[in-house]
Amino acid sequence: MALWVRTTMAKYCSYSTQLPIHFAERPISAFPAKRLLTVRSKAFSVQASAKDGSSTSVGFLGLGIMGSPMAQNLLKAGCDVTVWNRTKSKCDPLISLGAKYKPSPEEVAAECDVTFAMLADPDSAFEVACGEHGAANGIGPGKGYVDVSTVDGGTSKLINQRIKSTGASFLEAPVSGSKKPAEDGQLIFLTAGDKPLYDLASPFLDIMGKSRFYLGDVGNGAAMKLVVNMMMGSMMATLAEGLLLSEKVGLDPNVLVEVLSQGAISAPMYSMKGPSMIKSAYPTAFPLKHQQKDMRLALGLAESVSQPTPIAAAANELYKVAKARGLSDDDFSAVIESLRAKLGSS
Ligand SMILES: NC(=O)C1=CN([C@@H]2O[C@H](COP(=O)(O)OP(=O)(O)OC[C@H]3O[C@@H](n4cnc5c(N)ncnc54)[C@H](OP(=O)(O)O)[C@@H]3O)[C@@H](O)[C@H]2O)C=CC1
Ligand SMILES: O=CCCC(=O)O
Numbered sequence: 001m002a003l004w005v006r007t008t009m010a011k012y013c014s015y016s017t018q019l020p021i022h023f024a025e026r027p028i029s030a031f032p033a034k035r036l037l038t039v040r041s042k043a044f045s046v047q048a049s050a051k052d053g054s055s056t057s058v059g060f061l062g063l064g065i066m067g068s069p070m071a072q073n074l075l076k077a078g079c080d081v082t083v084w085n086r087t088k089s090k091c092d093p094l095i096s097l098g099a100k101y102k103p104s105p106e107e108v109a110a111e112c113d114v115t116f117a118m119l120a121d122p123d124s125a126f127e128v129a130c131g132e133h134g135a136a137n138g139i140g141p142g143k144g145y146v147d148v149s150t151v152d153g154g155t156s157k158l159i160n161q162r163i164k165s166t167g168a169s170f171l172e173a174p175v176s177g178s179k180k181p182a183e184d185g186q187l188i189f190l191t192a193g194d195k196p197l198y199d200l201a202s203p204f205l206d207i208m209g210k211s212r213f214y215l216g217d218v219g220n221g222a223a224m225k226l227v228v229n230m231m232m233g234s235m236m237a238t239l240a241e242g243l244l245l246s247e248k249v250g251l252d253p254n255v256l257v258e259v260l261s262q263g264a265i266s267a268p269m270y271s272m273k274g275p276s277m278i279k280s281a282y283p284t285a286f287p288l289k290h291q292q293k294d295m296r297l298a299l300g301l302a303e304s305v306s307q308p309t310p311i312a313a314a315a316n317e318l319y320k321v322a323k324a325r326g327l328s329d330d331d332f333s334a335v336i337e338s339l340r341a342k343l344g345s346s
Pocket of ligand 1: 179
């Protein structure tokens, strides 16, 4: 009996030199917990470590808003997890849940079969992978490095090169989904790179996420993520404009959110973020500085293929204004503040 409801499709992507394959799998959380554990432990034993025949050991580098719950879900599923974070104190809650700790990415990668990295941006992703005491210094043949940070394709390719030069495998796997989906194991992985590593890492991706796409060559996962986040950033800016305009012409913006939720342009994001934006509350799930980083990287991607993206370019300006107003660490929905200032309504 098929355990997965799998849809497979293949389509040509001009950004890739090979035909990408997309696997979208049914959320594993749809299965009862007991059944799930059986499936998972079977997967682990099938993919036993080359090192000593025991189950695959996992490293996790970067325990911010996303990395912490992702690593926590691996631990809760019974995985053998070793963690590292630049600010050591963020490791403590995971250590108390049973994680091991190593004082550098190098030592984590040397210890573990597969090492995941969830870093802030291209610079930190590169530094943790390739810098002094970076993962590349500890990794080697038979091991894998899975970078789940959101970076540009160029950075991902550099990390790929350096990791591969050691004889290890590389997979980029940025995620769609924010803090709550990370906590609930409902992320969407956009992967590209070494297919055998994708296969090896899939049971772990399925613990942390609800679906995964394999997109072919390194760079395609990053590109897909940037296109998605470029659209998300523009949608958020549009919501901000609509909320403020409705308010200014005397409408109740809460009613606008309700109207949106019932029509063709309904989006979970509008229903989730709209009500708090109306109250000028921006509890951070996705930091605004990261959204602006993604707009910037997406515009760079568009530039590289001479694709006009005027809407994203305009939205990016709003995120830059919001950053300049000290809102970098607020949720990206705080972008509305840059329009409030412009419209003179705050
Ligand atoms: N939050 C979200 O909703 C989503 C975020 N993403 C992406 O995931 C990535 C992580 O996001 P998120 O968890 O929200 O971000 P956070 O800002 O919460 O965490 C960033 C992590 O990167 C580490 N870091 C930053 N700079 C360095 C550096 N120079 N050297 C070593 N480590 C560093 C931080 O360490 P320290 O604790 O020491 O600061 C922390 O572990 C980003 O690329 C983001 O775009 C993707 C999907 C959703
Ligand atoms: O990169 C952040 C994505 C946030 C989301 O998908 O909700």
